[in-house]
Amino acid sequence: MPAVSFLSASANIARHLPLMATRQPDHPAIKVPRGRTGDGRIDYLALSFRELDTEVDAWVARLQGHGVQTGDRVLVMVRQGLPLIAAAFALFKLGAVPVIIDPGMGRKNFLACVTRSRPRVLLGIPLAQLLSHVFRAAFKSVEIRVWVSGSPTARAGRGAQNSKLKFEMVSSRAADLAAVLFTSGSTGEPKGVCYEHGMFDAQVRLVRDTYGIQPGEVDLPMLPIFALFNPALGMTTIVPEIDPARPATVDPAKIVQAIQQEGVTNSFGSPTLWRKISRHCREKNEPLPTLRRVLMAGAPVPPALFADLQVLLPNGTAHSPYGATEALPLATISGPEVVGAGQGSDSLGTSAATAAGAGTCVGRPVAEIQIRIIPITDGPIVSLTDTRVLPPGEIGEIIASGPVVTQTYDQLPAATTLAKIQTPNNQSQTNGKTAGTPDSFAVSAPAGAAWHRLGDLGYLDTAGRLWFCGRKAERVLTADGPLYTEQVEPIFGAHPDVARVALIGAGHDRRRPAIVVEPRSRDVIATPSLRRKLVRELRALGAPHPHTDRIRLAYLHPHLPVDVRHNAKIHRLTLARWAVDQQGYEMDKREVPVSALKR
Known part of the structure; x- marks a missing residue:
């Protein structure tokens, strides 16, 4: 094929990578960890923007060799790292449509999403290919299988990499379908969100302009899909040592080492992940001076976490963009706005009101x-x-x-x-x-x-x-009026022995307000006197506020169920079903255990 020529009329999101390869050809585009050096530093496979652009063309050659065509839906089931970024840009360049489904949503939901999205191509690691044969009914639309190594450093293949050909990018309109990204389904069934090329373009523009991101910055994205923005933003992607299927198990020391070693300036992650990193940094007295910004999303960010990060980021600021899979970013707030900084009417921040x-x-x-x-x-x-x-x-x-x-x-x-x-x-x-x-x-x-x-x-x-x-879907419609989770949970969550708290509607009619508390220590659940003490103190926290004074029932839970993607969104509707058959505690002077079924 002839060398690619860029048409300004094309809105194809893939066009940003070769443009960056021209502007900063030798600047690192991606670094993927592959072990440790003798002195303990992280050993990375590094590709420049020019090399990543060549790798994308190698993936185009490989995909075309398997018969992948413009308009094909391609279910992408690969590890985070080089294959995810290079293959995704190759699909965009071809005009094929990546379908991204979070496997952490559970087998039943995952298979239903595969069935509904009807992919013609499965681009996946060996385990994904095996699953497609075990669950044939869900994958019956698949006609082409492209196998990918499970290694995060996997390349397209030697033959394709040695090719000198450049592939013509499909010219896409802003309204053309670019990808299908599935929601997590935390409060309903997972749904495939149709992203157009123009929407991806707008996301790149708004993220860049809202947070002042400059080409040449270094990003460590702790949600794999956010790495796809970096080639368009001109940022180096540092692939984190984290299991996306189990983000809560991350070793914060590895994240901190990557930030310090590579001079990371930008990082995205859930509040749960940054709480672990923040705790590690405070215990080790290790600030993060290279970071200019930390972006946290997936669940509301506690003001205390913003306060901790203000100390740990001497040259940066923590932000929380608001939005959803269907629309992001919509709004944003910074740490100083939450915890208070400077002079004027906003000097006290919003945390006191929360x-x-x-x-x-x-x-x-x-x-x-x-x-x-x-x-x-x-x-x-x-x-x-x-x-x-x-x-x-x-x-x-x-x-x-x-x-x-x-x-x-x-x-x-x-x-x-x-x-x-x-x-x-x-x-x-x-x-x-x-x-x-x-x-x-x-x-x-x-x-x-x-x-x-x-x-x-x-x-x-x-x-x-x-x-x-x-x-x-999670508001509680009581006989005295509605209660809302974010107006209730921060009040009880202020207790120092509480790790998480959830507002639910108890009983079969879900109309009695109750809280489900995850104590920081399992000893609280195992010890009757500690349970009664915690419930009594929670009652004292709720009593001064008219809306939480109405809540007189509490449950204790060893670990509240949360989403896999961010490890932050509490599954409150699941907890409401759980509570029907559980014993709660009346939050009165006697603290007598009662059954929710009898209330």
């Missing part, structure tokens, strides 16, 4: 994003004219519109109808404005774009900041 039950502030909308709050509705909303905007301070559903907001779910028209509010081309773009509502709070969006209903509840304050109150 501790008092106001919810978690997730910051202000990023550029090009509009966020509105509408009344809580469980059914579909067909048009913007069918809803209205709530005034500042009133809790409702969070909806968002902008260039990173996806438009459809894959093969799930009913789910798309439920999650999207359409804005027809011929519809007025300021519908839903309530009398007296300022223009900045009017419901508006580009003609034809959809507003996404995030399934989250919250409110906007008078300063335009978004406050997250919890998932809509």
Whole structure:
């Protein structure tokens, strides 16, 4: 094939890599750990941007040799590292569609997602190929199998690597399907989110501009899929020594060594991972001076973690971007905004309000994003004219519109109808404005774009900041009114002996509010006197606040169930089912154990 020529009209996300290979050809693009040197340093396989671009062409040759074509759906089941990044960019370059499903969602959900997405190609390690034969029904659409080594340093193949050919990149429109990325399904069934090339472009632009990322920076992404942005951002990717299937087992010493050895300037990870890293750094008295920014997402970030990171990042700042698989980033907040810094009305930060039950502030909308709050509705909303905007301070559903907001779910028209509010081309773009509502709070969006209903509840304050109150599916509808997880859990989570806490609806009707507590020490669960003491102290924490004073039932759990992807999202609906057959503790002066079934 002739050498590639770049057309400015093409929105193909793959175009960024050869551009970076031209601008900074010898700069490291990716480093993959492969052991230790004699002096204990991490030994990396390193590829420059030019070498990574050549490796992508080698993958194109290999994929084409197996018959992969433009438009093919390709289920990607490879290890994080070189094969994930190089093969993904090769698929984009070919115009094929990577399908990314988190195997941590459980076998039943995973196989259902494979069946629904109907991949023609399986690009996978030997274990994935074996599974495709064991569960033939789910993989029946697969016609082509491309085997990939389980090594994170696996290359496309010697023959392809020695090829001098450059492959023509498919010219894609902004609206062309680029990938299908599945949600984790933490509060419902996992769904395939249809990403267009233009949406990936917008994500790169907004992430770069919001956080001031510059080409030449060094990133350590602790969620593999975020590494795919780095070639477009011109950042070096340091592949972390972490098992994506079990992120909570990470050795923080290895992460800290990589940050210090490679001069990492940027890192993304869940609050759970950064809590482990922060604890390690504090115990060892090891600050992280090279880091300019730490991004944390996947669950609300505790103010105490922000405070710890402010000390550990003498030359950097911790941030928490807000969004979802369907739309990211939407808003952002920094550590100083949470814990307080500087002068003026925001000098005390938002943490005090969070501790008092106001919810978690997730910051202000990023550029090009509009966020509105509408009344809580469980059914579909067909048009913007069918809803209205709530005034500042009133809790409702969070909806968002902008260039990173996806438009459809894959093969799930009913789910798309439920999650999207359409804005027809011929519809007025300021519908839903309530009398007296300022223009900045009017419901508006580009003609034809959809507003996404995030399934989250919250409110906007008078300063335009978004406050997250919890998932809509996890609110507890009591006889005295609704309770929201993020307005309850921080109050009880302030107890020093509590590792995690979850608000649930107890009983068969799920209408009695209760908390499920994971103590830091297993001794609390094993010792009756310690159990009663903890319950008594939790009652004292909840009593001063009217909404938590209503909670008089507590359960103790050795380890709250959480998602695999971030190891941070609590499965509260699972806990509610668990509690039906468990014994709880009445949070009164007697602390007498009671059965939730009898309440």
